[in-house]
Amino acid sequence: MRRTLPWFAAAFLVAAPFACRSSEEPASPRTTPDTTEASYRRPALIDAHTHLSPFAIPVIRRIMDENGIELMVNVSGGNPSDRGFELSLKMSQILQGRIFHCFNPDWSRVDEPDFAVVEAMRLEQAVSRGFVCLKISKALGLYVRTQNGVLLAVDDPMLDPLWEAAGRLDVPVYQHVADPKAFFEPNDERNERYKELRVHPYWSFHGGDWPSWSEMLDAFERVVARHPETTFIGVHFGNAAEEPDRVARMLDAYPNYFIDIAARVPEFGRHDADRMRRFFIRYQDRILFGTDIGISPRHLMLGSSGEDEPTPDDARRFYAAHFRYFETRDRRIDHPTPIQGDWKIDAIGLPGEVLDKLYRGNALRLLRLTPPSATPPASP
Numbered sequence: 001m002r003r004t005l006p007w008f009a010a011a012f013l014v015a016a017p018f019a020c021r022s023s024e025e026p027a028s029p030r031t032t033p034d035t036t037e038a039s040y041r042r043p044a045l046i047d048a049h050t051h052l053s054p055f056a057i058p059v060i061r062r063i064m065d066e067n068g069i070e071l072m073v074n075v076s077g078g079n080p081s082d083r084g085f086e087l088s089l090k091m092s093q094i095l096q097g098r099i100f101h102c103f104n105p106d107w108s109r110v111d112e113p114d115f116a117v118v119e120a121m122r123l124e125q126a127v128s129r130g131f132v133c134l135k136i137s138k139a140l141g142l143y144v145r146t147q148n149g150v151l152l153a154v155d156d157p158m159l160d161p162l163w164e165a166a167g168r169l170d171v172p173v174y175q176h177v178a179d180p181k182a183f184f185e186p187n188d189e190r191n192e193r194y195k196e197l198r199v200h201p202y203w204s205f206h207g208g209d210w211p212s213w214s215e216m217l218d219a220f221e222r223v224v225a226r227h228p229e230t231t232f233i234g235v236h237f238g239n240a241a242e243e244p245d246r247v248a249r250m251l252d253a254y255p256n257y258f259i260d261i262a263a264r265v266p267e268f269g270r271h272d273a274d275r276m277r278r279f280f281i282r283y284q285d286r287i288l289f290g291t292d293i294g295i296s297p298r299h300l301m302l303g304s305s306g307e308d309e310p311t312p313d314d315a316r317r318f319y320a321a322h323f324r325y326f327e328t329r330d331r332r333i334d335h336p337t338p339i340q341g342d343w344k345i346d347a348i349g350l351p352g353e354v355l356d357k358l359y360r361g362n363a364l365r366l367l368r369l370t371p372p373s374a375t376p377p378a379s380p
């Protein structure tokens with residue numbers, strides 16, 4: 001059943017780019033933390049993977065303040081050719097420098113012969129206005145087609161000028177490739193993500209002319225290998241939460257490769273906790289904390305979405321479930337996004353210095369963010 005959210009009353013009524021997720025299974029209350037360092041104090045967080053509507057500023061501010069988030073990176077910042085771009089900049093201004101943005105290419109121009117060159121110029125323009133990254137959505141590989149109807153390949157050399165520009169401008173490329181493996185399996189009750197696919201049938205990539213999951217991941221790897229001067233962030237745990245060994249192999253092979261954890265705690269949390277703990281310790285300088293939270297005036301998306309409307313209280317449970325996974329050694333806990341699967345996960349209790357890098361240090365360094373707290377107030 002949909003609920004009316006009083007805190008949205010003052011917000012603008014704008015068609016939301018995000019759907020909502022189910023909140024029918026609230027996370028269980030936090031038990032006594034069995035932290036590696038019981039005295040651990042979480043730093044001011046950076047959520048390095050968010051989708052923010054410029055019309056939801058009061059809600060964004062509330063969620064940031066309630067969850068100890070100093071900065072957010074909005075990976076849906078837009079393109080200087082559209083109206084959303086200026087609105088994104090305005091949002092940063094109103095939220096006093098707490099929001100940073102990624103540029104998004106305009107795929108509707110993909111058939112123009114100068115597509116990548118023009119988008120590279122627009123990226124440069126965005127960076128000159130303070131944008132800090134380029135975000136490629138899963139549209140590349142799954143939806144973007146050229147005029148002859150053929151899917152544009154993730155590693156199409158036509159796109160090279162864009163990757164080169166990101167390297168030259170020293171802004172990382174967040175890249176979403178493919179989707180959970182289950183979305184490539186038949187969409188029926190036997191699919192372990194059926195609950196989610198039933199709400200979003202268009203997330204199913206079974207049949208049709210899509211490349212296989214592995215083919216898409218291999219194509220992405222060729223791009224990372226071909227552009228050593230460009231930093232890539234494989235979002236959603238390197239797009240391969242089901243295969244940590246594949247992710248580890250890429251991190252070992254390519255110093256220009258990083259990952260975020262957005263919307264994949266439920267999936268990589270299924271692997272043995274000691275194995276995942278070793279992974280996060282080994283790659284402690286290469287992983288960004290991000291949640292994929294989507295905030296728009298009338299909808300919240302907490303990693304995924306279902307039929308019910310989540311509230312800021314659900315957002316608190318969502319962040320708390322992340323903290324519990326990373327900071328405690330609790331067993332069989334609820335993961336952050338119930339609709340992503342009916343299973344429990346075991347927490348990995350990372351050491352404090354590793355948590356500090358995950359929650360803040362790596363994003364500050366990689367995206368070269370200057371928090372407002374670091375800027376001295378202008379002299380009168």
Ligand SMILES: [Zn+2]
Nearest residue numbers: 049051075292
């Ligand atoms: Zn996202």
